[in-house]
Amino acid sequence: MTGETLSQQEIDALLNAVHAGKVPVTPSAAAPAVPAQAVRYNFRRPSRVSKEQVRGLETLHEEFAKHAAASLSGLLRTIVDIELEAVEQIAYSEYVMAIPTPTCSFVFNMEPLKGGAVLELNPSAAFVMIDRLLGGQGTAVPAARDLTEIERAVIERIGLRTMVDLQQAWHSVGAFVFRVLNLETNPQFLQVTAPNEVILVATFRLKIGGMTAGLTLAYPYLLLESVIGRLGAQRWQPTATTTATPEARAFMLSEISHSSIGLRAFLGHARLTVRDLLNLRPGQLIRIDAKAERPVRVEINKVAKFVGRPGTHRTRLAVEVLDHADERSSQ
Numbered sequence: 001m002t003g004e005t006l007s008q009q010e011i012d013a014l015l016n017a018v019h020a021g022k023v024p025v026t027p028s029a030a031a032p033a034v035p036a037q038a039v040r041y042n043f044r045r046p047s048r049v050s051k052e053q054v055r056g057l058e059t060l061h062e063e064f065a066k067h068a069a070a071s072l073s074g075l076l077r078t079i080v081d082i083e084l085e086a087v088e089q090i091a092y093s094e095y096v097m098a099i100p101t102p103t104c105s106f107v108f109n110m111e112p113l114k115g116g117a118v119l120e121l122n123p124s125a126a127f128v129m130i131d132r133l134l135g136g137q138g139t140a141v142p143a144a145r146d147l148t149e150i151e152r153a154v155i156e157r158i159g160l161r162t163m164v165d166l167q168q169a170w171h172s173v174g175a176f177v178f179r180v181l182n183l184e185t186n187p188q189f190l191q192v193t194a195p196n197e198v199i200l201v202a203t204f205r206l207k208i209g210g211m212t213a214g215l216t217l218a219y220p221y222l223l224l225e226s227v228i229g230r231l232g233a234q235r236w237q238p239t240a241t242t243t244a245t246p247e248a249r250a251f252m253l254s255e256i257s258h259s260s261i262g263l264r265a266f267l268g269h270a271r272l273t274v275r276d277l278l279n280l281r282p283g284q285l286i287r288i289d290a291k292a293e294r295p296v297r298v299e300i301n302k303v304a305k306f307v308g309r310p311g312t313h314r315t316r317l318a319v320e321v322l323d324h325a326d327e328r329s330s331q
Contacts, residue, residue: 048198048221049089049228056231057087061202061217064169071161076132081207082215088203093195095218099187102146106159106183107192108166110176115223116192119162121155122213125206130154138209146185156183166217173230193220200224265310265319266297295322 065082072080104126106119132138133154163178170176184190197220204215268290298306298319308319
């Protein structure tokens with residue numbers, strides 16, 4: 001009867017046979033429907049960025065941490081270590097509530113993207129950096145207070161330096177220009193997006209000497225929305241070597257131009273016995289192995305760079321640079 005349509009008479013006969021028990025009924029093998037499981041959704045922490053894009057942001061900010069640690073170590077003349085702890089999505093209001101008061105927060109932009117972002121530096125770290133930049137040891141951490149005008153001017157160097165490192169880290173994603181817009185000490189004035197908007201926060205642990213503090217970067221999702229697709233692991237990989245931008249080169253040149261270096265003119269050698277050394281008195285002469293008319297070696301940070309002629313200028317000792325040092329003069 002396969003493929004044929006049953007007549008009404010045949011259908012009635014089949015139903016009567018079932019009711020009479022003449023035709024066995026096989027239970028259905030179909031399992032009962034299982035109700036669908038509800039998936040939890042946190043409306044306070046909506047997920048608008050994929051896990052792959054978050055991994056891309058993590059890799060990018062690990063590169064930033066490496067560059068920033070190196071540049072701040074040179075600027076502060078001490079070892080600085082920066083380690084990425086997490087990249088997460090939270091509401092902007094939640095981020096602002098977690099910032100201490102007073103704070104040291106830079107509002108910056110990423111031209112040509114529209115909008116602003118926040119670089120938040122823990123006040124304890126800010127005061128240590130200020131102390132180092134003013135020539136101190138970077139050990140004093142005062143009680144929480146607002147920055148003075150002089151301290152604001154000093155800490156702005158940190159903000160400018162960090163923008164260069166951020167621009168270098170983001171270079172593989174796009175040609176952005178990072179600029180500091182203003183420095184805020186009250187977190188309530190950090191109006192970069194609406195309170196309920198999603199932001200992406202990169203949290204770092206910052207170590208300066210024996211002090212450990214926090215540092216965060218907060219990007220509104222609306223700021224990165226047009227470029228967030230470039231952050232997938234398949235599309236974005238950090239480059240092993242990067243070419244410094246003109247802005248980075250100009251900044252480094254300005255920093256180097258204010259740096260002090262050690263320079264000395266090496267007159268020659270002299271060999272003394274311990275007895276002669278112990279018997280030295282003011283006014284005694286020490287004979288060295290160099291002739292008076294022979295040029296001397298001029299060293300910069302203990303590296304021979306020039307040859308010169310010693311003399312005086314007005315009332316001070318001086319050396320006249322004659323030429324670049326060759327391999328023989330550096331030995």
